[in-house]
Amino acid sequence: MRPQKVLDEDILLGLTKVFRSKGYEGASLKELADATGLKKASLYHRFPNGKQEMAEAVFNHIDVWVKENVFHALLNKDLSPEVRLKQGLSHISTLYEGGKETCIFRALSMQASLELFGEQIESGMNEWILTFTKIGIALGISPKDSTQKALQTLIDIQGSLIVARGLNDIAIFENTLHNIENSYLKN
Template sequence: MRPQKVLDKEMLVSLSKVFRDKGYEGASLQELAEASGLKKASLYHRFPKGKYEMAKAVFTHIDRWVEENIFLTLKDDSKTAEIRLKDGLTNIKILYDEGNESCIFNSFSTQTGLSLFEENIKNSMIEWINSFMEIGLALNIPIKESKEYALETLIEIQGSLIVTKGLNDISVFEKTLKNIESKYLRGQL
C-alpha cells in the first residue's frame, strides 16, 4: 500500500480553512481539492459522499479539538478553577487564531449547511454552555448566574468573531476574552 501524500490532520486543517472562509455553500470542490493538495478524484476517493462528507470530517475534527483542548481543560479539576478558565480561554485564542479565523458554526449556519449540520451545531453549542456553566460553578458563582454567564460567553465569543472580521480588528476578540475572564473571576463569591 502506497503511503498517503497528504496526512489526514493537515488535510482537515486545510479543508477547514476553506469552509471557514467560504461557508458550506460557497466552498467549491476545486477550492477544496486545491486546499487539500489532492486532485478531485483523490479527494472523492477519500470522501465518496463529496463535500458533505468533507464538511462532516472537518466538523468532527474541530469538535474533537475543542473537546480535548477547551471542554476538558475547563473541567480538569486537578487544577484550580482560575487556571482552568485562563487555560480554556487561551485555547479558544488558539482555536480562532487570535481572532483571525471564523467559527465553523457561522460557516455552516446558512441554508444547506444548517439543514445538514443543525444537530451537530446545537449539540456543540450546548456543550460550550455546559462547560462554561461548570467553570462558573467551580468558581463559586451561583447556578443561576453560572447558566447566564455560560450563555453570554458563547454569544460574546461568537459575536466578537463576526465583529472582528467586519472591522478587521482582532483587538475586539482579544478584549472579549479578557472581559469574559474578568466577569468570571469578578463573579466569584
C-alpha cells in the same frame, strides 16, 4: 500499499480553511481540492459522499480538538478554577487564531447547510454552554447565574469573531476574551 502523500491532518486543515472562509455553500470542489493538495478524484476517494462528508469530517475534527483542549482545560479538577478558566480561554484564542478565523458553527450554519448540520451545531453549542456553566459553578457562581453567564460567553465569543473580522481588528476578539475572564473572576 503506497503511503499517503498528503496526511489526513493536512487534508482536514485545508478543508477547514476553505469551509471557514467560504461556508458550506460557497466552497467549491476545486477550492477544497486545491486546499488539500489533492486532485478532485483523490478527494472523492477519501470522502465518497462528497462535500457533506468533508464538512462533517471538519466539524468532527474541530469538535475533538475543542474537547481535548478547551473543555479539558475548563474541566480539569487538578487545577484551580481560575487557572482552568485562563487556560480554556487561551485555547479558545488558539482555536480562532487570536480572532483571525471564523467559527465553524457560523460557517456551517448558513442557508442549506443549517439543515444538514443543525443538530451538530445545536449539540456543540449546548456543550459549550454546559462546560462554561460548570466552570462558573466551580468559581462559586450560582447554577442559574452560571448558565446565563455561559450563554452570554458563547454569544460574546461568536459576536466578537464577527465584529473583529468585519472591522478588521482582532483586538476586539482578544479584549472580549479578557472581559469574559474578568466577568467570571470578579464574582
